[in-house]
Amino acid sequence: GQNIDQPTEMTATEGAIVQINCTYQTSGFNGLFWYQQHAGEAPTFLSYNVLDGLEEKGRFSSFLSRSKGYSYLLLKELQMKDSASYLCAVPKGGSYIPTFGRGTSLIVHP
Amino acid sequence: GAGVSQSPSNKVTEKGKDVELRCDPISGHTALYWYRQRLGQGLEFLIYFQGNSAPDKSGLPSDRFSAERTGESVSTLTIQRTQQEDSAVYLCASTRENGGEQFFGPGTRLTVL
Numbered sequence: 001g002q003n004i005d006q007p008t009e010m011t012a013t014e015g016a017i018v019q020i021n022c023t024y025q026t027s028g029f030n031g032l033f034w035y036q037q038h039a040g041e042a043p044t045f046l047s048y049n050v051l052d053g054l055e056e057k058g059r060f061s062s063f064l065s066r067s068k069g070y071s072y073l074l075l076k077e078l079q080m081k082d083s084a085s086y087l088c089a090v091p092k093g094g095s096y097i098p099t100f101g102r103g104t105s106l107i108v109h110p
Numbered sequence: 111g112a113g114v115s116q117s118p119s120n121k122v123t124e125k126g127k128d129v130e131l132r133c134d135p136i137s138g139h140t141a142l143y144w145y146r147q148r149l150g151q152g153l154e155f156l157i158y159f160q161g162n163s164a165p166d167k168s169g170l171p172s173d174r175f176s177a178e179r180t181g182e183s184v185s186t187l188t189i190q191r192t193q194q195e196d197s198a199v200y201l202c203a204s205t206r207e208n209g210g211e212q213f214f215g216p217g218t219r220l221t222v223l
Contacts, residue, residue: 030209042201042214043153087152096141096209097166102152 004101006088011107012078020073020086020104028093034062034073035087037103043087046073075106083108112136114215116202122221123192131187131218133202141205143212144177144187148198156200159185160208192222 003025012018024032031050035043049055049064049071061074075082085105089098115134123129135142144156155169159179170176174192179185189196199219203212 033211035212042216043212044214045211048211089153091209095166096160096205097143097155097158097169098212099155100145100153 004088004090004099006086006101006104008102009105009107011109014078014080014108014110016078017074017076018078018106020075020106022071022073022088022101024069024071024088024090024101026069026090026093026099029066030091030093030096032062032064032071033089033098034071035089035100037085037087039084046086078108080108080110082106114202114204114213116200116215116218118218119216120219120221122223124223125194126191128188128190129192129220131189131200131220133185133187133215135183135185135202135204136206136213138182139204139206139213140182141208141210142179142185143203143205144185145201145203146171146198147201147217153201156187189220192220194222196220197222 006022033048034046036046037043047062049062052064054063059076064071085103087103088101091098117132140161142159145153147153157177158166174190177187199217201217202215205212
């Protein structure tokens, strides 16, 4: 089966750095996605990791360790607009159908 | 070009009625997905279309749910004899290629009274 775990909620201060973790269990790995979802809106793509290591994209970076079944999303220089839910998604082994985690609700306060 | 569009944006219906939700994917995107998202919950996969292949219906929760897609264009999700537990946001997403990033539509918020 497929199992994805991420914290339910995190809070951080504007200007700070926050790391959102995701652990997964899957048979056959096809990559890992991170999406951002603001309240009442649709998810939007943030990053995709298929190889181990850190992928940096502006203020956001995503890390993957396949051997540990672990990823994190790193958000730097937090802004109020970063308050959103962050979804980790892993395609089911051998398919193109992602299983989404329940999402981590990030609250950025002044 | 235009993104994924869905209609209606909101639908309120009475228990027992049938509803039809529509999704227009991005032109040229071969794969199309339907998800359900209940309040405060994650995305629940419903069905996946890829080109002219048989759809993967493994996520449909009951035989009251069905979906169609004509070629690589519009898809409709039909829920028959709606129940209150069907109340949720129904999201559609398309991808340019297999396994690629998903582009989501704005969703249809379904409320069953």
